[in-house]
Structures are given as C-alpha cells and as structure tokens.
Amino acid sequence: MSAASKAMGAAPRALRPGWLLIPPLAFLVVFLGVPMLNILKLSLQVEGNWSLGNFTRFFSDPLYAKVMFLTLKTALIVTLSCLVLGYPVAYTMTFARKGARGLILIAVMIPFWTSLLVRTYAWMILLQTHGLVNRLLLDLRLVSEPVKLIYNSTGVVIGMTHVLLPYMILCLCSSMESIDKNLLAAGKSLGGRPFQVFSRIYVPLSAQGIASGSLLVFIMGIGYYITPALLGGQQDTMIAQLIQIQVGDLLNWGFASAIAFVLLAVTLLFLLVFKSFIRLDKLW
Amino acid sequence: MKIMTIAVILFLILPVFVIVPMSFSSAQYLTFPPPGFSTRWYEKFFGDEQWLESLRLSLTVGVLTTLLSLVLGGMAALGLSKSRFRGKAAVQNFLLLPMVMPTIIVAIAVYGFQSRIGLIGTTTGLVVAHTILASPFIVVTLLSALASIDPNLENAALSLGARPATAFFRVTLPVIKPSLLSGALFAFITSFDEIVVTLFISGVSAITLPKKMWDGVRTQIDPTISAISSILIVGIVSFLVAAHVANLRREVHGVKEPSS
Amino acid sequence: MGARIQLIAIDKKYKDKQVVRSVYLDVKPGDFLTILGPSGAGKTTVLKILAGFEKADQGQVLIDGTDITDAPPYKRNIGMLFQNYALFPHLTVAENIAFPLTVRKEGRAEIDRKTRAILERVKLTGYEKRLPRELSGGQQQRVALARALVFNPPILLLDEPMSALDKQLRKHMQVEVKEIVREIGITTISVTHDQEEALTMASQVCVMENGSVAQCADPRSIYERPRSPFIANFIGEANLLKGRIFEISGDRADVALEAGPSVRVSCDMIFYAHKEMVYVLARPEKIQVVEEPPAKGLCLSGRVAQIIYVGEAIRLDVEIESGETIKLKMLSKRSQEYSPGQAVTIAVREDDLALVKMEDRP
Numbered sequence: 001m002s003a004a005s006k007a008m009g010a011a012p013r014a015l016r017p018g019w020l021l022i023p024p025l026a027f028l029v030v031f032l033g034v035p036m037l038n039i040l041k042l043s044l045q046v047e048g049n050w051s052l053g054n055f056t057r058f059f060s061d062p063l064y065a066k067v068m069f070l071t072l073k074t075a076l077i078v079t080l081s082c083l084v085l086g087y088p089v090a091y092t093m094t095f096a097r098k099g100a101r102g103l104i105l106i107a108v109m110i111p112f113w114t115s116l117l118v119r120t121y122a123w124m125i126l127l128q129t130h131g132l133v134n135r136l137l138l139d140l141r142l143v144s145e146p147v148k149l150i151y152n153s154t155g156v157v158i159g160m161t162h163v164l165l166p167y168m169i170l171c172l173c174s175s176m177e178s179i180d181k182n183l184l185a186a187g188k189s190l191g192g193r194p195f196q197v198f199s200r201i202y203v204p205l206s207a208q209g210i211a212s213g214s215l216l217v218f219i220m221g222i223g224y225y226i227t228p229a230l231l232g233g234q235q236d237t238m239i240a241q242l243i244q245i246q247v248g249d250l251l252n253w254g255f256a257s258a259i260a261f262v263l264l265a266v267t268l269l270f271l272l273v274f275k276s277f278i279r280l281d282k283l284w
Numbered sequence: 285m286k287i288m289t290i291a292v293i294l295f296l297i298l299p300v301f302v303i304v305p306m307s308f309s310s311a312q313y314l315t316f317p318p319p320g321f322s323t324r325w326y327e328k329f330f331g332d333e334q335w336l337e338s339l340r341l342s343l344t345v346g347v348l349t350t351l352l353s354l355v356l357g358g359m360a361a362l363g364l365s366k367s368r369f370r371g372k373a374a375v376q377n378f379l380l381l382p383m384v385m386p387t388i389i390v391a392i393a394v395y396g397f398q399s400r401i402g403l404i405g406t407t408t409g410l411v412v413a414h415t416i417l418a419s420p421f422i423v424v425t426l427l428s429a430l431a432s433i434d435p436n437l438e439n440a441a442l443s444l445g446a447r448p449a450t451a452f453f454r455v456t457l458p459v460i461k462p463s464l465l466s467g468a469l470f471a472f473i474t475s476f477d478e479i480v481v482t483l484f485i486s487g488v489s490a491i492t493l494p495k496k497m498w499d500g501v502r503t504q505i506d507p508t509i510s511a512i513s514s515i516l517i518v519g520i521v522s523f524l525v526a527a528h529v530a531n532l533r534r535e536v537h538g539v540k541e542p543s544s
Numbered sequence: 545m546g547a548r549i550q551l552i553a554i555d556k557k558y559k560d561k562q563v564v565r566s567v568y569l570d571v572k573p574g575d576f577l578t579i580l581g582p583s584g585a586g587k588t589t590v591l592k593i594l595a596g597f598e599k600a601d602q603g604q605v606l607i608d609g610t611d612i613t614d615a616p617p618y619k620r621n622i623g624m625l626f627q628n629y630a631l632f633p634h635l636t637v638a639e640n641i642a643f644p645l646t647v648r649k650e651g652r653a654e655i656d657r658k659t660r661a662i663l664e665r666v667k668l669t670g671y672e673k674r675l676p677r678e679l680s681g682g683q684q685q686r687v688a689l690a691r692a693l694v695f696n697p698p699i700l701l702l703d704e705p706m707s708a709l710d711k712q713l714r715k716h717m718q719v720e721v722k723e724i725v726r727e728i729g730i731t732t733i734s735v736t737h738d739q740e741e742a743l744t745m746a747s748q749v750c751v752m753e754n755g756s757v758a759q760c761a762d763p764r765s766i767y768e769r770p771r772s773p774f775i776a777n778f779i780g781e782a783n784l785l786k787g788r789i790f791e792i793s794g795d796r797a798d799v800a801l802e803a804g805p806s807v808r809v810s811c812d813m814i815f816y817a818h819k820e821m822v823y824v825l826a827r828p829e830k831i832q833v834v835e836e837p838p839a840k841g842l843c844l845s846g847r848v849a850q851i852i853y854v855g856e857a858i859r860l861d862v863e864i865e866s867g868e869t870i871k872l873k874m875l876s877k878r879s880q881e882y883s884p885g886q887a888v889t890i891a892v893r894e895d896d897l898a899l900v901k902m903e904d905r906p
Contacts, residue, residue, distance in 0.1 A: 020363030223386020
C-alpha cells in the first residue's frame, strides 16, 4: 500500500516552507550572532585571561554607577513626558473625524520619518542661548535672561522626548482604538460626569497602550546615543556614549563589551518582565 | 484636551520645519531668525563633490539594503507564516532581535567583527549592517500582511493547478503588494538615515550622507547641514502627503471577508 | 465525464481529537453527493482531504481507481468552490477564470474560447472586465463556479456553497448549480450544514456526526428512514415515540408504545430484535387530526397545547396523555380552526411510520 499506514501531519511537499528560514537565519547568525559572541568573549577577558574584571570594574566604580543611574533617570523622565504629552494627542486622534485624524497622523508621522540626526540638529539650533526658544521666553517675559537649554540634561530630555513621542502616540492610539466606545456611553448614562468617565473608565482601559508605549519609549531611551551626544554636556554622558568612548576613543574592547552586555541585560530584563504588554507587530 | 493636542503637535512639527527657513539664511552661523535670504548653502551642497559622493553612497547602500532586506525578510516572513515547528517562537524572536536591541550594541558588535574581516569602510560592510537593522521591520510588516489575507486565496490557486511557487508569485505577492512597498520604503529610510552603526564602520572610505552630516554638526556647525536637512524634510513631507492622498483613493485588496 | 470517487477508511486526528473516523465513501460518476452534518462533524475535513489540503492519517483517496492519497492539490485536477469564493482580488473576472488555463499553459485563443463558454453557462457574459469587489455575492459565486469548471475537471467540490447568500438567492442558486453540474455531468461533492440544501441538491446524502458517517442514502430514504434519532432530528422535524418491540417477523414489527397504543411498523428485520426498545418516527406533516380513530395505524388523543401560524402552514403542538408533545404540521386551510386546550384525536397511517434505533448505529 502507498502511504496508507503512514501517519503524516504536514503537507506532502518536497521542500518544506521552513527551509525558507535558513538563508535569513544564516545571514543573521554570521553577521550578528557571531559578532555578538565575539564581544561577549572580549567582555570576559582581561588582558588575554578569562576574568570578570571588566564587569567588576563597571559595577564597583561609582563613576559608572552614576552613568547608569543617569541613563535610567533620563529615560524615565523622557518616558513620563512622552506619556503626558502623547496621551492627549492619541485621545484626540481616536475620537476625531476621519479627515482630522488623517491630518494629525501626518503631523505625527513627519517627525517620525524625519532622520534622527536632522531632528536633533533642529533642536541644537532652537535651544541655543540666542536660539528661538530663548528668544520666545524673553519676548514673553517668562524669563529675564536666556536659559541654558543645551549641553545639559534639559536639552537631552527635550530632544529625546521629541524623537520618541511619535512612538508613544502610536502605541497609545493602537490600544485606544480597541476600547469599546459604548462603555463610555454607558458610563455617562449611569450619571458619570465627563471627567469621572474619563478617569475611571477610559484611562484604565487604555492601560495596555500606556504600558506598551512606556515600555517601548523607556527601552529605546536607555540605549540612545545620538541625541544625548549632541544635546548633552560632559556631565550628561549616558551609557551608549560611554560605550562609544571606550571603544572608539580608548579602544578598551573588553570594558566596552562588558558595558554593552550590561545594557543588553537591562534592556532584556525590562522586556521580559513586561512582555505581555508589548506587541511590536501592532505598531505597523 | 484639544488645546494640549494642538500644542503637542506644534511641538512635534515646528522644530522640523524651522530648519527650512534656516537653510536659506545668508549668515554663516546658526542664528534665528536668519538675517538674509540666500541659497548659497544649497549651492554649496550640490557643488561639493564630497557631499554628492556621500549622497550617492547613501542612495546606493539604501537601494542595496532594501533589496537584500526584502529578499531575506520576505523569506523569513514566509517561512515563519507557513511552518510549524517547536522553537518557532525562538527563531522569530531571534530574527526580530536587532529591532529591540539598543543600536549601540549592534554597532560595536558589528564594528568588532567587520574590522576583523576587513569590511570597514566598504559598501558591502554598510549594506550588511544596514540589512541587519532593516530586515526585522520587513519581517514584521510582511508577517502581518500574510496573516491578514484570505488563506483560501492560496488554496484556490493550488486547487486550480498552480504549484506553490506559482501560487505565491501570481496570487499572494500581488495581494500583499501595498505592505511590500511600505516595508521597502521603511527599509530604505532606515538605511538612508542610519547613523549609529555607520559612525563606527564607515571608516574613511565609506562616508554616507548622515556620517558626513554628523561630522559637520560635531565639528563646525556647517549651515549646509540645514540645506540638506531641508531637502530631506521636504522629500519626506511630500511623500507622506502623496501617500495619504493615494490611500484615500485606494481600496484595500484581498482582506479576509467577514465570516458569514 | 465525471469520475468515480472513493474514500477508503479515512482517519484524521487533530491534536487529541479524532476528527474523522473510518470514513468510507463511494460516489459514482456524475452523482451529486452532499455531506451533511453540524459544525464539528468532520465534514469540512473530509473535503479538505479530498482536495489535498489535509493529509489523512490513514486511508486512501481514489479517483477512477487511481490512488491520489499522496498527490498535492495542484496535481489532482479537482475543481473547488470555497465558502467565501476566494476570487483573486487583483484579477478581473476573465483573468480569474483563465487562471487554471494559463497555469496549464493553454493557448490564448483556447483560453478565450473556454472563458467565454463558461461565462455563458453561468450567465455572466459581459462581466469579463469587472473586478471581484464590484460584484454581488451571487455573481461572485458564479465566477468562482466558472473558474472551478473551466478546465473540465472530473470532480467538483463545494464547501458550504450557499452559506454566504441570502435566503432568496440561496434557493435560486441551489437549483441553478444543480442544473449546471448535471448538464456537464461532473461528479460533485458538497459539504453543508443546511439540511434543506442537502435534500434539494443531492442525489445522495451522507450524514456525518462526530467524525463518522451516520447514514448514506438518497434524500428520500434519509428523510423517511433515518437510522438514528440524531439524523431524524437533524433533518426536518421528528416525533420520536419510545416503545418496545413485542413481536417481529418478516418485514414488520409490532411495537408497544409507552404512550399507550401498539402499532405495526414496517422495518428491516435484521436490524431489530425482539423486546428491543426503539423509537417510532412520525413526521409532523404525516399526522392528521381526525374525527374518529381509524382502523389501522397509530392513534392518540390529546389536547392542543400551542398553535403557531407560519403563513403557508400551521404548526400544531398536541400534548398527549403521557405528557409528551407531538408536533403536527399542516397546510393552512380556511376551514381549520383550533384553539388551545381543545381535545383532538390524531392519527398516522402505518405506512408513514418508521422505526429508529435507540442508539446511533456505528
């Protein structure tokens, strides 16, 4: 008999579709996997011998602890600002008419698609001592003399918030769209005033979006290099810049690799802990 | 709520647009508002062979990256959507890893590796690195597109006598074309704007546009950067507007019918 | 023109559930078989195994004697109409229909000729350049049918073909599709949960329950002599009265009903035994309200419990002494007037009764 007695589950094809995965996997393994293993090896070596010296150096020196702390703190502040600024926009978008929503979307997409470098450069111009922002503040008499907005943490926060805000808005939007508007109507019909309906029904329901947006922004924030490098001062060095200095300027491969892995570990830690909230495929 | 929205939107857009008038400034330094009107920075850009060379390189690397990402990412998406095996989730996560990892880590890993095998300062090295960063986006876009088309379309093609490859090229591919295009665009832009990894691996002989801009910003705040930025911005905006208009007209092809 | 289809001992398991159990089917060339059953019965899986989209764990699929169990779908030369039609959205009607012909590398002139011919058969001449999204549900179905038939396959498979259509269109298309396939002479297997569709279109009906074939027969036999209570209830309405066989000989059995009287019912003796508990089936439309008890047949007295008027017919629920409710159905006539609580006598002719086994036959 033919295949009568053979138990088969998959389709009878000579070339299984799973084989399609081999070239991309191979590519990634060779050009990313191997390099990662390489720097892992470097991080575990000090002057040719296996050792955890690089890691202990990072954790024991208060200088680096400060960098780590600053990175986390900055990312947190940026996340919160993005949340505060992004929530109204996402909210308006969800309830807007089709035409208005399209316009707001374009407005959010424009910075999103504009190169990171260009945007950061724009802020470099705006935040100068005699730049537009200070001019406005002086003209509006909000301050009596120019405020230092660049080459300090303020500039970094402003710049990073601007860059990461679209991500937050998109995440919030995508979760807000799935909130059943009938629930709000029910709340109102039960006597809830607009603010109560908003704070006690809507906001909790948008929690998924808040969580995934915050997680995304935070994770991106801790690894950021360009914006802090251009808008921050010496005392605002974040982890990514630390890595660059160690490798690019000081050629301390071992140490730099160790820092990189600490950053990776922190990133993965946050990702795994909040894994249920983030859905990357929903962004697109 | 609405006021805040408008304020935030202004916050988002104005910085981007402030560069445009700046690029027509006649002044050498970054002053705003610009003192006079001049197109000298545009002339400087288009007249400078080095700038043009970096533009050409960025375009070349962008196109090559897009093609390579489409092929690899497409294969990955197809393979993932059609197969079932234990550990598939792990494979999928690995393929999407470059998207979640901080770019700086990818940068030093790739830098270390490429300097060992001599790819620093080469177009190949850039294309490889950019493909690593761009292909996860294509995978995600295509996975979503493949999941949303009617599964019976391919089955119908098979039942009508088409082999799997034929069914893919004549039915599945045309139907997911919009997603392919947007994925390709995203890959191109990711490569064209890429700066972090490029900073490390471009060496002296593979200076892309972003790298040259970075040098300009870092060293002497060259207003030419404003001109280039404006060009990029205008390009993006016109594209987005065009896409929006096209979207308004086009209907969606081949989306799964509601169950009845 | 059509081919003979055989399914032999087909088994299929999904995870831990036996979805198809030892299914045997034999469809003669040109026949129209409908596999009927509730959702989850396994009928769609059988169709997919026939088409080649699923592989059976055990068993064989034969077409005109050739074993195609391992053949991929694109080698089976089977036409298939999908539930939601699966028309290629980026191709016109003509291009959709021409697809199987272009895959088979036929010449341009041939393709045009065949496309025109089949469009005429499904009454859609002139629609060549339209896109699927511009068509109504009924039109899409006809294009899908045309596409499945244009390359002259010996077999046509229909997956819940009418489920996406509204009631009026459904009735119309049931007849039309039946006519088209009959003219062509193609062997057709259709899968549905709509029992009216099954009885209308098929020459053979195969009822499936829980993965197994419960009964396979022509529509009339399925309706008049269902083999199990499940089938009796699934197809049309049924009154099943419990009773015990107290005498059986030749081709009939005498049954003492729990409701009281005894009846003589014709049956196939080999399936039944003396003293066996059985059901006696009486279809609602076969039950009459009578003035006096008749000489032969089943007769019961009771009270009218409910009257439901459904336009062309009246449904009468009569509660008999034992407490059971008997459903009657009669075409509404002006002289009929019943009121709830009214005492009535109902009767069924012997020939209109059937025995149904208590347990489902394996």
